[in-house]
Amino acid sequence: MMTDFSPDESFIDTNKLIFGIGQVQQITGVSGRQLRYWEAQKYISPLDQKKGVSRQYSLRTLFLIFHINRFIEQGFTLQAAVDHAQKFDAQIPALRKFLRGQLKGVTISDDKTLLDFGYLNHHHDKHVYGVIDQGGETSFEIKDVASQSH
Incomplete structure (x- = not known):
């Protein structure tokens, strides 16, 4: 879901x-x-x-x-x-x-919730996500925009 x-x-x-x-x-x-x-x-x-x-x-x-x-x-x-x-x-x-x-959106799936914080900087080459896993642990993920599949 x-x-x-x-x-x-x-x-x-x-x-x-x-x-x-x-x-x-x-x-x-x-x-x-x-x-x-x-x-x-x-x-x-x-x-x-x-x-x-x-x-x-x-x-x-x-x-x-x-x-x-x-x-x-x-x-x-x-x-x-x-x-x-x-x-x-x-x-x-x-x-x-x-x-x-800064919050651009929230995506909730069966295994985690992603908070989309948008681009890391003005270069727009990295995207920042806040992550909440099934156990409630939180972390950040920074992904290269070129490697993201939409």
Whole structure:
């Protein structure tokens, strides 16, 4: 089975993905009490609340909560976990920009997934692929364009 994906296909507008506090608790395993404490400490912020509506969080905040909790589970203090999660969160826009600009497509076959990162340089003589094998191991392959068969 072979599946191809082109990054030109439209993506979901992640700004419209909103999660209620109950969903956030279920997804992340963080209690409502902890979430309210983290809000009080200004580590996280819910979306603007309407009167009578429970707390809601953006997808970005959901990921931040997930990562704070992950670092706490690794033994970091709350403050250190927040610092690490915020550093990670700050890297996401650069990663997204790179992938949007460089990812040319994804091909999924029975034995591996190839992420097409396009040409290695302006000479266009080598092509770069990210590879994910069946076991989940990742690597890069650089192939001479002349030797590739299409």
